[in-house]
Amino acid sequence: MVIYETHGDVCRVGYLRVVACLADDRIPKTFDYLASQLYEVARQRDKIKRYDVTGIIASNVNARNYVILAAETGIIDRHTQKRAAYGSIYAQLESAKRINDIIDGRVNAEADDFITLTQAEKIFFMHILIEHDHPFLGEIILWALKQRRFNRTTAMNYIMEDIYPEALAKSLQTASSKKRDIIRKEIDDAERFKDRRLSYSSQAEWIRTRQYAKYRHVAPPRLEWLVDLSILNREGRGKFSVNPEIARMGYELERVLRLPMKKMREELFTSIYPYLGNWSKADQEEIAKTIVEGYHRFVYSGVKQVKLEVLEMYACFRLLERGMITTPNTVHQVFNSLTIKYPDKVFITPTTGEVEIAEDSARGYTII
């Protein structure tokens, strides 16, 4: 499910954290309301403006574009106007504390607060962006890996003329029938992008076309996301290079990013993320503790039905925050062993995947 709607100004991943914290699990908030709140929060740090990065929120319109991106990446839900799965997960992570402090005015934002991500946050957003922009963003990463160094223009052309139509074609299989016709039309159009671009006699003429405007709205934000995730480094204006740490994993990345979605999710945790930080392996007890603690956090913040899948992903990222790594499948196994060991305290409704964990199990984690 490729992200269809992007705008050239949604370049900074960090604002998605603010949207996740501003949204709510119980009370719907309209996108306009979220946008104006986001705008207000972002303005807190007007005095310490950074001019070396693009995508800083400077208007309501531009804040709204970020809210839309949050909807496209599973942070908030278009229909319910509440938090979506990844928004709920982020809101329960420790990382959310700092953002909430800024939102509530308990601390003043520093220059980097909306831009710089912690290592765990980088992996969190890498995960959701790769998943929601699949296979587009993954293929962009693989192309970048082959280049090592490249400039913005080369990247824009290749991304739009080669990767984009192919990614759209692949996304056809999973798209709803309504969207399919629109996507097919877009593919037809995209297949002619290159010929059309080359038909303009001068560069000056080309950059004034609507097609170029489209390029600018689709490709550059994705490159900027990769910079925020430390997959790419910025090398001055319009130039990028691949982070050497990532470059070393080229072969593995190619294998993992091309796996079917469900497999890819697991393999990112087994084959990629372990090399993106100094993690220790989380043991069974830590995992179980994190599951139980997480369940109570979700319930406390107003999530009525805690989905097992969501709880498991939460546990993976919460452990990363504490310097420990595990995988969704491992968490799943630990959860299963909990239901067997404590059938009177830990339940799952098989049809819906909703979890319940008895209150007293939280106290001192006595169930372990």
Place this chain on the structure above:
DNA sequence: CTCCAGGTAGATCGCGCGTT
């Protein structure tokens, strides 16, 4: 009316050339 994709004005970069 609302809203956003596409359009555009102005800012900024950096190439290539002349000068020291």
Place this chain on the structure above:
DNA sequence: AACGCGCGATCTACCTGGAG
């Protein structure tokens, strides 16, 4: 060789017409 100037190329933030 190194510097720096000027201008075309490129980039970005903001705006708006036309779709819904």
